[in-house]
Amino acid sequence: MSSTPHLRPHFWQHYSLSELTHAEWEALCDGCGTCCLNKFLDEDEPAEAVAYTDVACQLLDCDTGFCSNYPNRQDYVPACVNLTADKLAQTMWLPSHCAYKRLYLGQNLPDWHLLVTGDAEVTAKGMRHAGIGVAGRCVSEVGMEEEEIEERIIRWAEV
Numbered sequence: 001m002s003s004t005p006h007l008r009p010h011f012w013q014h015y016s017l018s019e020l021t022h023a024e025w026e027a028l029c030d031g032c033g034t035c036c037l038n039k040f041l042d043e044d045e046p047a048e049a050v051a052y053t054d055v056a057c058q059l060l061d062c063d064t065g066f067c068s069n070y071p072n073r074q075d076y077v078p079a080c081v082n083l084t085a086d087k088l089a090q091t092m093w094l095p096s097h098c099a100y101k102r103l104y105l106g107q108n109l110p111d112w113h114l115l116v117t118g119d120a121e122v123t124a125k126g127m128r129h130a131g132i133g134v135a136g137r138c139v140s141e142v143g144m145e146e147e148e149i150e151e152r153i154i155r156w157a158e159v
């Protein structure tokens, strides 16, 4: 039998990122999949984005936009970032709507975020309307040469 993990009411407004429980931390992710796209970082400021491409990590399911092996992902993709509060200063290449980046920068959650709406359909509609999410919009990096990836820079992922 599954159960909904306990989340403290409006925890994102009352606690710092380093004070969150595992369940609260995970609940911040909207599942957009943007961080799973290949991207080019600024050589001088590697924490900053950057140019995203529409080429996704080998483990991303490009139809659903979800990691196909999230629990064991680092066995296959050691470079996959296991995001924690102390790494956020180095991960400002995350898209501007990402809850982790927004809270780190002292901003609110987007008004379409599931923690705000409490309604998955409303959230899905809001994300679509805002143009957020990689599902159905990306291709796998498997079998792709670096030069091909460099030619697939897109702008829609930065929102």
Ligand code: SF4
Pocket: 028, 029, 030, 031, 032, 033, 034, 035, 036, 083, 094, 095, 098, 099, 100
């Ligand atoms: S960009 Fe942020 S919100 Fe989107 S999947 Fe990655 S961590 Fe989650």
Ligand code: SF4
Pocket: 035, 036, 037, 057, 058, 059, 060, 061, 066, 067, 068, 069, 070, 073, 074, 077, 080, 081
């Ligand atoms: S391993 Fe999974 S979570 Fe990590 S970048 Fe790849 S698809 Fe995304």
